[in-house]
Amino acid sequence: PQLANQIAAGEVVERPASVVKELVENSLDAGATRVDIDIEKGGAKLIRIQDNGGGIAKDELALALSRHATSKLGSIDDLEAILSFGFRGEALASISSVSRLTLTSKTAEQTEAWLAYAEGSEMAVKVMPAAHPQGTTIEVADLFFNTPARRRFLKSDKTEFTHIDEWLKRIAIARPEIHLTLKHNGKQVRNYRPAHTESQLLQRLTQVCGRAFAEQAVSVSCEHDGLRLTGYLQSPMQQDLVDAHYFYVNGRHVRDRLVTHAVKQAFAGQTEVEQPGYVLMLQLDPHQVDVNVHPAKHEVRFHEARMVHDFVLQGLSSALEQCWS
Ligand code: ADP
Numbered sequence: 001p002q003l004a005n006q007i008a009a010g011e012v013v014e015r016p017a018s019v020v021k022e023l024v025e026n027s028l029d030a031g032a033t034r035v036d037i038d039i040e041k042g043g044a045k046l047i048r049i050q051d052n053g054g055g056i057a058k059d060e061l062a063l064a065l066s067r068h069a070t071s072k073l074g075s076i077d078d079l080e081a082i083l084s085f086g087f088r089g090e091a092l093a094s095i096s097s098v099s100r101l102t103l104t105s106k107t108a109e110q111t112e113a114w115l116a117y118a119e120g121s122e123m124a125v126k127v128m129p130a131a132h133p134q135g136t137t138i139e140v141a142d143l144f145f146n147t148p149a150r151r152r153f154l155k156s157d158k159t160e161f162t163h164i165d166e167w168l169k170r171i172a173i174a175r176p177e178i179h180l181t182l183k184h185n186g187k188q189v190r191n192y193r194p195a196h197t198e199s200q201l202l203q204r205l206t207q208v209c210g211r212a213f214a215e216q217a218v219s220v221s222c223e224h225d226g227l228r229l230t231g232y233l234q235s236p237m238q239q240d241l242v243d244a245h246y247f248y249v250n251g252r253h254v255r256d257r258l259v260t261h262a263v264k265q266a267f268a269g270q271t272e273v274e275q276p277g278y279v280l281m282l283q284l285d286p287h288q289v290d291v292n293v294h295p296a297k298h299e300v301r302f303h304e305a306r307m308v309h310d311f312v313l314q315g316l317s318s319a320l321e322q323c324w325s
């Protein structure tokens with residue numbers, strides 16, 4: 001199973017940012033409202049994620065580290081309409097096969113916290129008492145210590161940290177109600193406070209996309225036939241480059257030519273900017289889209305891509321029109 005886990009790790013764990021992604025998604029799946037991320041040396045030395053979610057019961061700690069142990073797949077039907085982030089049940093097993101992983105957790109029902117520790121080479125998991133408030137902390141130390149070839153592929157600490165920071169921005173936009181903090185080498189780099197009111201949302205948008213974008217953006221909001229598009233588009237008045245390109249499908253960040261194409265078309269000659277900035281959320285019937293094309297890539301397949309494209313283009317065009325008039 002160790003080898004299988006390490007092979008799976010090749011799929012799931014490409015770099016520190018992919019570890020952060022899997023762990024934070026688990027925290028959100030567990031209902032956390034706050035997630036604190038501590039990184040040392042770009043994540044190569046340490047990745048520590050603490051959440052205030054539901055926690056993992058003592059007798060499920062060891063299980064959570066074993067392959068295909070997911071608590072999230074009720075029936076095979078769920079595969080069709082996956083709404084929670086995780087469903088593959090191999091992230092923790094994969095990560096623990098290529099690092100020194102400590103899992104500390106306390107559920108609301110338990111009076112004390114428990115810690116489980118797994119080390120790359122032997123899969124024996126040790127469980128012992130610990131101190132921890134309700135929720136979970138996962139520490140991933142010495143990533144790829146036992147797979148030197150992969151370790152050599154890591155870029156500089158700064159580059160690896162930038163990947164983590166960029167990924168966190170995507171989540172900060174998608175989940176404004178979650179308090180997210182990020183530290184690097186003991187220094188706080190981000191503090192995304194929970195945003196509920198209009199002005200708090202504007203503040204978060206400012207933190208992620210910059211003041212110019214947040215203050216001048218054209219808002220987008222339209223609905224048709226079960227499709228719903230909301231978000232912001234860079235103002236055509238704003239001629240400087242905004243590096244904010246965020247697209248979400250049912251809450252999941254997605255990289256898709258469909259949206260970049262629709263944005264270009266909507267602007268058609270009205271701006272000098274090569275690729276205007278956007279923050280767009282598309283909601284549609286989950287049966288209309290395949291999300292699990294590849295676990296680590298942000299790809300989706302729309303069953304009716306043409307129709308979705310035209311809907312997005314229509315929504316963007318009318319938002320821009322309103323801004324002209
Ligand atoms: P998956 O997320 O695909 O189910 P993972 O390997 O990522 O698989 O996690 C395995 C299991 O461990 C999860 O199904 C969940 O039950 C538990 N788990 C992991 N992280 C957390 C967390 N932060 N809080 C609560 N439970 C967690």
Ligand code: MG
Pocket residue numbers: 022025026085086087089091092
């Ligand atoms: Mg998961």
